[in-house]
Amino acid sequence: MKPSKTYRSENLHYLKMLARQYPTVQAASTEIINLQAILNLPKGTEHFISDVHGEYEAFLHILNSASGVVREKLDKLFGTSVSKAELDQLATLIYYPKEKLEEIERENDDMREWYRITFHRLIEVCREVSSKYTRSKVRKAMPKEYAYIIDELIHTHYEDSDKRDYYENIISTIIDIDRASNFLVQLCELIKRLAVDHLHLVGDIFDRGPRADIILDSLMEYHSVDIQWGNHDILWMGAASGSRTLVATVLANSLRYNNLEVIETGYGISLRPLSVFANEVYKDCDIHQFAVKLTNEDEAHYTEKDKMLAARMHKAITIILFKLEGQKILRNPCFGMNDRLLLDKIDYENKCITLGGTTYPLEDTDFPTVDRNDPYALTEEESVLIDQLTASFRHSEKLQRHIRFLYSKGSLYKVFNGNLLFHGCIPMTAEGELMRFSIGCENLSGRAFLDYADLVARRAYYNKPGSPERQFGMDFLWFLWAGRNSPIFGRDRMTTFERRLIVDESTWTEPKNPYYQFYNDPAVCDMLLREFGLEGPHCHIINGHIPVKSKKGESPMKAGGKLLVIDGGFCKAYQKTTGIAGYTLIYNSGCFRLVSHEPFVGRRNAIRENQDIASSSVVFERLESRMKIAGTDVGRQLQEQIDDLMALLWAFRSGEIAEDHKK
Template sequence: MTKESVTLRRDMHYLQLLSNSFPTVAAASTEIINLEAILNLPKGTEHFLADLHGESEAFQHVLKNASGNIKRKVGELFAGDIRDKEQRELCTLIYYPEQKIELIKAAESDLEDWYHITIHRLVAVCRDVSSKYTRSKVRKSLPPDFSYIIEELLHERTDDTDKAAYVTVIVDTIISTGRADDFIIALCHVIQRLAIDQLHILGDIFDRGPGAHIILDTMRHYHSWDIQWGNHDILWMGAAAGNDACICNVLRLSLRYANLATLEEGYGINLVPLATFAMETYGDDPCKEFKPKLLKGSHLDEKTMRLTALMHKAITVIQFKTEATIFKRRTEWAMQDRCLLEAIDYAHATCTIGDTAYPMTSCLFPTIVSGPDCQPTFELTPEETQLMEKLHHSFQVSEKLHKHVKMLLSHGCMYNISNHNLLFHASCPLNADGSLKSVALYHGEHYSGMELMTRLGMLIRSAFNSDTEPELRQYAIDYFLYLWCGKDSPLFDKSKMATFERYFLTDCETYKEEKGYYFQLRDSEEVCDRILDAFGVAGPNRHIINGHVPVHASKGENPIKANGKLMVIDGGFSEAYHSETGIAGYTLVYHSRGFQLVQHEPFTSASDAIRKGTDIKSTTQLVELSTHRMHVADTDKGDELRAQIDDLRQLLYAYRHGFVKEKK
């Protein structure tokens, strides 16, 4: 018996199933031809974004312009043919077709001529961005109303004299039937869709900005994306899972930036009970340390500022109490030293950390110290307990929040390996010598590197699965807090989260959060290679891509580290970071010719982009240029297609030697 025959007998069940899809020699052969052809198409463009932090308007603009990829293509296509201003106008039309058309119609004297010129230009751009894909894939991206027409225009050229009249009549008829606006809008959306093949989000959709829910609504309809969860995503996922400490942290961060839109408008979280409790309990407290940080363009009247500060302090105190409860329940985390409410000398207004007593900015804690004996109590008061029950219920019944969490679970995990690139949000815990650190999880089992990340992904999912054993599920729900602020969490990796110190202690030295060894050693090429090896990432041009930590470009920090092995692309979308970084961060584009790192300046507004034709001012830096134009064959998809071709060749052998009968 031949080797092929032995293999066939072992795989016979699979081949019988495969024959249902390819029932004849002709069908299997045609598919092999198709797949071999796809291998030789140019590699699709990947788009990497990180740390969106609720800045939905800036995110949507970067998504529309593909981090300048569309602008680059327009420039290449029309260089020397149309002026820079016309190129900008065309780009703006592609980004915001509905709004831009209305402005054009109000200002353009010869609208029919504009329609003719614009449709031809858009078809040229669409033809260019679709050149990386099969006709079948492009066809699936086309809107049903105009699918046939767009396909005809994409594959007929006006420089073919025999077809010029045919193309002209198609465009004339689109205009004469009053469908030009709809056709242009449809064509612009197709260009946006085809400009990017795969979107990678390296975490932190939530917090600070007002539109995390809008970002996730946008992603519901995006064609192909994945996410590597960030610490702020995990915090909201923990809140949805029922972790009260995560709920408190979510509320505290929202109040800190006076950003309640995501909570109230996005997810319908009822904050009236918190406001009522805060006014009744902290009405006599100045709450100076809890005055919200207003970002540019934000304004609150004095009464709202005052109420926000009261709510901010109320939920912060409850947060420290609920965190302490979990830290004491999970002694293996060794985080009892973070129960700092118990380290306060309430009579002298000091807090002892280590051997040092630090003066406090305020020592007004009506839910901890009350009565003539001033004996502190660290349990939730009956009023706080009742409030947390209401808040907990509000998070549990938020249908939209749970839909969005399901999206994060279905599209995401702790890490991803894509085309020789290792993606994760923040850190891979390391020891001082750069070796992988072993971290204890459930029942004290230790894991490091890829296995740690994989186990954490499984643990997170177990918090949402109804068939999870109750003890494990409770541990998983608790563990969201450790992922948020635990020393060995891959999403935090610092000595402590100094939230208490920043609110209540006067000594700024106590605010320092010492970064873990990953952040200290990630500029070492040897360390990066060790991590890549541990995750099984092969190839000569392999990289680690992170977000999480803003790059201080204004201070000369380089986002490219370890001799090009690691790239940090914290998008800096959040306005809260702009004064710190000097820019609005980085995004990354990986197309068939290599990597381009795009440095952005702060986004003004979509209305400015539409009216004035302004784009995000960006500087593009070539990180790595390929020696040859990469094809699908050079990617992970290429590996998949080659495996499919091997299976189909095996099916052909089975057909021709009688192991499987054709279904003619």
């Protein structure tokens, strides 16, 4: 049999290297058989989540439950034989094994029978979720200390009377030697590990919610994940890279929404220098436009003095931000954003500003650090302050570890198993063409521009500090965050200045890129998919970024299901607008399923009351036949390995490469 690839003499060097790993016909043949068998297994389950915005409790619950996949397995196995209350408890046990087990132990004097029954059920679940994987892959996923035992249990046929005693003896021994609680926790973790083969996080881990750092800690421990950077992720990546502008933006946003826990507790960044500066410089200033947004719960804990300090800090850092943004725009005329230079347009005498030919009154012109003749220059005190704060971001070990992870697992877009994933948009013109950019590049659009933008974003973090490449990279990260028609911002302008200082809300609008009209057209979606090398009936664009207003009847499915927007309001701040608490997507070997979630009751209630997130699931697309690994990206890579091994077999049998039987 001839190999599917033809190899010229120069390819023999590669085959000789491959022969070091597979030195004989038998070794190469065995691997071909193994790989060919894997190609015929069902495709693993993919889980898509977007726009989690620091809401770590809801995120971890969705992750633990796999958006209902775990409960679906329980209902399938035990729905007709176990009560709903017991199933609720079993589901909670799998989601939160340590915490739930502690509660159960407090309520039961004799745990032996409970353990025995529960182990039987958990092993059945393990058997179910492991069925689509090779035994080798399942074994690698198992905790090392229990791998042999679990492997024996899930591959034992209980109907065999000889095996039944063996099975029961293993469980009894685990209970007798007081390893039951530890073994149970490991079983639950294995179930969650096997329920989902791969996780996609389609952007915006940071901001609004309290603890993005906890989310990133969990993602770093997850077995298989990719991330498409959102605008809020890029913001923090820029701050960690040393961009003073993006440090100021992070702080202004966090102060505005009283979201300082992640900065101070999560990343250990002290805001005392800012508070001292604000209390000194803005002590007698008008600060009413910079009042911090507080929840009812926060109101009870904040004194008037606290509120005043927070507003002063917010105003101080916002003025610094306006100056630094102006410097970036002036330094980078290629951004085409000179119309966003606003500090020099203020008429202080008449307390107004003229924008687009219309004059608007300003609520506040009390800016003690702004030099009217040089409005974008920082004072010496401001410069020292922002340098100090930026150094704190650069020296936060935990933040830097998280940002390195975002760079290693993340990108602006991802093509995976026939789907195109990105957070924001593919910028388009009003005529429906791909928008072209010349920002340190020449006339790039579509995939080429996103590839270029991804490269420049990495230079901001990895190039030598002080180098022109790193400086432009940091400026470019700001463009991605707030620049006109940026692929992850997707709007004409960011109206922070107008929202803070102008009452007329008509100035607050941030017109969306035409992409957000065209993405309802199936032909446009097909064109965009082709731009990224995708074509076929089961190819989709998967977006986040723009919350779907479900309560107003908006659907997350666009263009007849060609495009899916899975930002449904994970963040509590958006739930009044969306009416729900987020969408997630499940793609398994048989179908695509969109899941909508109601607000989470909180971790404590979930554990104590066995309350899952109320969700509704809709299968919106079924595959004609069950997809096997052969039809996936991994399958294509495995087929290439098979082709290479077939070529090696041919080289062995033709005598071009000698077998090495000593190995």
